[in-house]
Amino acid sequence: xxxxxxxxxxxxxxxxxxxxxxxxxxxxxxxxxxxxxxxxxxxxxxxxxxxxxxxxxxxxxxxxxxxxxxxxxxxxxxxxxxxxxxxxxxxxxxxxxxxxxxxxxxxxxxxxxxxxxxxxxxxxxxxxxxxxxxxxxxxxxxxxxxxxxxxxxxxxxxxxxxxxxxxxxxxxxxxxxxxxxxxxxxxxxxxxxxxxxxx
Numbered sequence: 001x002x003x004x005x006x007x008x009x010x011x012x013x014x015x016x017x018x019x020x021x022x023x024x025x026x027x028x029x030x031x032x033x034x035x036x037x038x039x040x041x042x043x044x045x046x047x048x049x050x051x052x053x054x055x056x057x058x059x060x061x062x063x064x065x066x067x068x069x070x071x072x073x074x075x076x077x078x079x080x081x082x083x084x085x086x087x088x089x090x091x092x093x094x095x096x097x098x099x100x101x102x103x104x105x106x107x108x109x110x111x112x113x114x115x116x117x118x119x120x121x122x123x124x125x126x127x128x129x130x131x132x133x134x135x136x137x138x139x140x141x142x143x144x145x146x147x148x149x150x151x152x153x154x155x156x157x158x159x160x161x162x163x164x165x166x167x168x169x170x171x172x173x174x175x176x177x178x179x180x181x182x183x184x185x186x187x188x189x190x191x192x193x194x195x196x197x198x199x
Contacts, residue, residue: 048194050186053119061135063124066193070124070132071181073191080164081118083139083150084111087163092170093177103127105196108180113165121183121193122166127176131157137164153178 049066056062056075063070088094088111096104096113107115114120124132133153141147144154145161153162158173166178182196 048192051191051193052189053191054189056119058118059137064193066123066181069181071193072120072122072124074120074122074164076112076118076120076164079139080137080151081112084163084165087150087167087169090169091163091167092172092175094167096167096177098176103176103179105180105182107196111165113167113177113180115183115185119191120165121180121191123179123181125179126155126157126160126174127168127178128155128158128160128172128174131155133160133162133178136161 049064049071051062051064051073053062053073053075056073058075058077059080060075062073064073065071094111096109100106100109104113112120113122126133133155136142136145136149136154137151139149139151142149144159150163152164153166155161155174160172160174161169162174162178163169166180168174168177181193183191183193184196186192
């Protein structure tokens with residue numbers, strides 16, 4: 001056996017063991033690194049979710065998940081905010097007085113149901129049977145909606161309608177307004193959903 005054969009065998013063995021070590025190290029590091037982000041169990045239990053809202057344009061919606069529920073962050077246009085005043089007489093609970101502790105935090109018990117009027121933060125689940133309403137932001141006559149529609153949401157399951165603040169219209173199957181989750185602004189462009197008090 002020549003020296004070159006031994007060196008080649010050693011080199012092959014060193015490369016193979018180094019590769020195995022690198023793979024093993026990566027396998028150990030991945031669970032360690034992922035431990036820094038909230039686990040699926042923590043998310044389901046209600047871990048707060050931080051959202052960057054800087055890229056949402058007026059009239060657009062961003063959906064994030066919190067506690068396994070879709071949470072909508074909508075940047076309302078001036079026209080959509082103005083329409084909130086026009087529909088108050090048609091709403092079942094315009095002042096969010098029903099179940100206030102469950103559905104509407106104190107800081108959102110206003111016409112816009114929000115901290116900042118421009119941004120609506122609401123759970124996208126109908127209070128009737130748990131369906132997710134569809135966006136119907138466009139104003140005016142549309143199928144399944146009244147001719148004087150001012151924009152909002154339509155639940156396709158049983159026809160409940162909500163305005164752009166998630167307030168339910170009268171005489172609809174949904175008994176309550178859409179839920180407003182606890183939330184707070186960390187900065188002008190960072191929103192924390194799931195907490196509303198600074199630790």
